[in-house]
Every structure is written in structure tokens, then in C-alpha cells.
Amino acid sequence: MRHHPPPASATAPSPPATTFATDLRFPDLRFEGRGLVCLRGERIVFGNLGFGLGPGEALLLLGPNGSGKSSLLRLMAGLLRPLAGELGWHDGPVRADPERHHARTRYVGHTDAVKPVLTAAETLRFWARVCAETAPSRAALDAAVAEALARLDLTRLADVPGRMLSAGQRRRLNLARLLAAPAPLWLMDEPTTALDRASVRILEDLLAEHRARGGMIALSTHQTVDLPGARVLDLDAFAVDPLDLHADPEMRAAHLAESPA
Numbered sequence: 001m002r003h004h005p006p007p008a009s010a011t012a013p014s015p016p017a018t019t020f021a022t023d024l025r026f027p028d029l030r031f032e033g034r035g036l037v038c039l040r041g042e043r044i045v046f047g048n049l050g051f052g053l054g055p056g057e058a059l060l061l062l063g064p065n066g067s068g069k070s071s072l073l074r075l076m077a078g079l080l081r082p083l084a085g086e087l088g089w090h091d092g093p094v095r096a097d098p099e100r101h102h103a104r105t106r107y108v109g110h111t112d113a114v115k116p117v118l119t120a121a122e123t124l125r126f127w128a129r130v131c132a133e134t135a136p137s138r139a140a141l142d143a144a145v146a147e148a149l150a151r152l153d154l155t156r157l158a159d160v161p162g163r164m165l166s167a168g169q170r171r172r173l174n175l176a177r178l179l180a181a182p183a184p185l186w187l188m189d190e191p192t193t194a195l196d197r198a199s200v201r202i203l204e205d206l207l208a209e210h211r212a213r214g215g216m217i218a219l220s221t222h223q224t225v226d227l228p229g230a231r232v233l234d235l236d237a238f239a240v241d242p243l244d245l246h247a248d249p250e251m252r253a254a255h256l257a258e259s260p261a
């Protein structure tokens with residue numbers, strides 16, 4: 001298997017500044033993966049997987065339980081390392097600048113990033129401050145938090161601590177984080193979990209607005225989520241037969257190098 005680093009572009013735009021403006025537009029970015037191989041435990045979950053995402057594009061990750069949707073999202077988020085292959089932006093591989101990658105991505109996983117002792121407003125304030133490239137003013141923070149709470153119908157819960165929120169309310173707060181701390185690439189692992197139907201519609205509106213601003217989305221789901229024009233990536237198509245693994249000397253060598261002695 002051959003691995004190609006994503007091409008660098010001479011006209012690459014600079015990374016987006018984190019901003020609280022509601023008329024935010026993301027610059028033209030491109031994120032892609034090539035020849036990706038994922039090892040979990042001692043099992044190759046998928047191999048030779050590639051994808052590309054440009055401004056306004058969405059990738060719908062489908063496949064049965066255990067096919068590797070969460071693993072791929074964790075690879076994309078930089079929480080797992082691929083056994084082989086490369087993830088990169090138009091202006092260079094992820095591994096060359098992990099900080100730039102983290103500034104451009106927001107990951108919504110199975111566990112909600114909600115601290116039990118912080119109120120809903122404090123949680124959003126925390127994320128907005130942590131993710132901002134330059135210290136925002138108090139007024140800008142207040143405005144961003146208020147707007148994010150309102151969009152996810154959480155205003156009346158602003159002063160309620162995380163430990164007292166229901167599963168669906170916690171999930172909505174986790175999604176509000178994407179508005180309070182904007183970034184171009186949303187990586188979402190079954191984001192509709194615990195959401196009622198009205199909240200799923202709000203989520204779909206947010207996805208559409210993010211794409212209209214030039215944002216990118218990779219989303220896994222077992223439910224129906226309205227993502228018009230999204231490309232489907234069926235993880236089942238990249239399952240690796242152990243016989244193929246041992247027929248590929250490069251993958252076999254990488255596998256053996258990672259396997260416990």
C-alpha cells in the first residue's frame with residue numbers, strides 16, 4: 001500500500017480566528033484522509049480508507065455496530081493514531097501541526113463535554129474561552145453564550161448545574177458548545193442520541209447553517225438525519241479480511257510493530 005501526504009497549496013488560507021460573530025464565514029479549507037488503516041486492540045477495523053471534505057461538504061458515516069464509525073471519527077479528531085495512512089489539510093498533514101488541527105476541529109463524542117459542577121452558562125463560557133485564539137471581551141463572551149443557549153433552547157436552564165440536566169439537555173448543551181466555540185470541522189458521533197424530535201430539527205438547522213458558512217461535517221448515525229447532498233461513507237466497504245492483511249507486507253509489518261509482544 002502506498003501512502004501519499006496530502007498536497008500542500010501555495011495559496012493556502014491562514015487558520016480561522018475563533019470569533020463570536022453570528023455572520024461568521026469559514027475560509028476555504030480542505031480536509032482529507034488517504035490510505036487509512038485503523039487498529040483497535042488487536043483487530044484491524046478498516047483499511048485503505050480515504051475521504052475528502054471541502055467547504056460546505058458533509059460526510060455521512062454509515063455501517064453496522066463495530067464497523068468503525070466511532071474509530072474513524074476519533075482518528076479524524078486526533079484522538080487515535082492511524083496504523084497507516086495520512087490525515088491532512090490542504091496546507092499540510094495533521095501530524096505536522098496538531099495544534100492547528102485541534103483549533104480547526106470540534107468533536108462531539110458519546111460522552112458529553114459537560115462538567116457536573118458548572119452551570120450550563122459556565123460550561124459554555126469555559127469552552128468559549130478555552131477555544132478562543134485571543135482572549136475575548138466579557139461582552140463578546142456573554143453574547144456568544146446567550147446566543148448558543150438560545151439556539152439550543154437552553155436559556156431557562158442557564159443557571160442549572162450539569163449534574164442536574166437530563167441526558168437530552170446535556171446533549172443539547174454539548175451541541176451549544178459548537179456555537180459558543182466555532183470551528184470549521186465538526187466531527188459528530190451519533191449526535192442525535194437522547195434528543196427529542198424538536199431538538200433533532202434544531203440540530204439539522206445548525207448543520208445546514210454551518211455548511212452554508214463553509215463549515216464541514218463528518219457525522220455518524222443509526223438514525224435519519226437530514227444532511228442534503230452529503231456523501232455516504234459505508235464503513236463496511238473498508239472491512240479488512242485478515243488474509244488480505246497478511247498479504248500486504250507493509251500493513252503486516254505495521255500491524256506486527258503495534259501488536260503486543
Ligand SMILES: Nc1ncnc2c1ncn2[C@@H]1O[C@H](COP(=O)(O)OP(=O)(O)OP(=O)(O)O)[C@@H](O)[C@H]1O
Nearest residue numbers: 040041043045063064065066067068069070071072
Ligand atoms: N477501546 C477499544 N479497545 C479495543 N477495541 C475497541 C475499542 N473501542 C472499540 N473497539 C473495537 O473497534 C471496533 C470498531 O468499534 P467502533 O466503536 O469504532 O464501531 P462503530 O461502527 O462506531 O460501532 P457502533 O455502531 O456500535 O457505535 C469494534 O470491533 C470494537 O470492538
